[in-house]
Amino acid sequence: MKKLINNPQDVVRESLEGLALAHPDLVRVSFNPVYVVRRDAPVRGKVGVVSGGGSGHEPMHGGYVGRGMLDAAVPGAVFTSPTPDQIEAATRDADGGAGVLHIIKNYTGDILNFEMAAELCQMQGIDTEAVVINDDVAVENSLYTAGRRGVGATVLAEKICGAAAERGMPLKELAALCRRVNENSRSMGMALTSCTVPAAGKPTFTLGDDEMEMGIGIHGEPGRERMPVEGAREIVARMTEAILADLRLPSGHSAIAVVNGLGGTPLLELYLLYRELQRLLEARGVVIARRLVGNYITSLEMAGCSITLLHADEEALDLWDDPVVTPGLRWGA
């Protein structure tokens, strides 16, 4: 294993110390228990927006803490959910008296730990709502599994709900908005290479030089199919068709698109993929009204990409354009 680290056991803590040192104007980092919180939290009268999950997906979630997005983020060990005491402390710190929205990616560990934390918060009189993001179309038979995984739509939900909370939307309405964003979003990912969890020291899986995993999960979970590598155009078409088979996005309608790198993909390739995506959607009469092209929800150093599409209404676009000031996403301010 070759990584730019000191000691595998210290990776998450030392990286969070770096985040705090690099962005003292935006975030504070607590270490006992571990969470990242907006510099000026709690914001009086505003609903707090809190997310969390295993580390290794940076900038998600700590990089999305700041005005217009998350009030707090709770990082676990690499690819391991955070524990309820961390989530509870972060929720308490994010609560400005109007309650707290938990945005949870659909993984068994994340859900159980957030549920326990919510019970602990309720015992202290903190009102919480939870929304589970499950946008990954690669998991086909969700009746017989833990269900679709939460991936790229989480970034969209955090941005849009963060903006709505900033405008003063109350907790119940904010949770309903978050559910709508989730219902109108779908994602699909693919990998060219595996990733190596620092504590494990060896790659999670192996792909041959001429192979790709279509439908990969953000922890390297197996996808739909292992197949020979194709050209960018064919890969984008495969992923987009899988998304559109499951998401109503008629001609003349607008989308917010994310072309996301999984950590080891050059921007040179991501922009090339974006070109293919926009051409494909234009041919179907779908307008990409807003987009992100870059690394937003990663799997350590995995080479590969994911595409997320949100069927966006006026409300979503309007909230999308609101100012956001975080280490990972910043505009309008």
Next chain:
Amino acid sequence: MAVDRASVIAWLNELARVYSANCGLLTELDSAIGDADHGASMERGFLAVQADIPKLPEAIGPLFKAVAATLIRTVGGASGPLYGTFFLRAGAVCPDKPALDAHDVLALFRAGVEGIVARGKASPGDKTMVDALTPALAAMNPEAGVAAMLEAAAEAAAAGMKATIPLVARKGRASYLGPRSVGHQDPGATSAWMLIRAAADQWRAA
């Protein structure tokens, strides 16, 4: 005979020993169908519980709740909240007396197992810890006394654990493998069997 505070402490010490000794086995089972962290997680959690023993409350109910808090804080993943819930619920129904009889022990195992089922929403046959715990609970007959009751429970848990091998996982990370999860013993069912086996071994004289 009954289960007193010393018996409970003996059980917790035994769990720390068992999960440390079987860290490699649980991790190996979890590597096949999960994310290879179950052994390390269980060992970390119960070593933390063991380290807390000098600070644990006197009464057995609050003692179990303190154990739950430590597990929830240190285990992580899905196992932390699940085993944490077991001890939390067990602590909540534990009568305030210095020693527990067979009916009390049954009540706390029932509350603990029902808590795990409610938290994890798994059904028997989903290839989870529930496949060891549900048959164990069903095999518990308090009229037989603590020792015989727990021996029957541990045997039923072992059978349930082995019966997970041919199953297709329908909960947790193993479920993404679908049919590829067949042929592997579930790591959660294995650690759940160890929990009950340790109680049966430690409370034999109770």
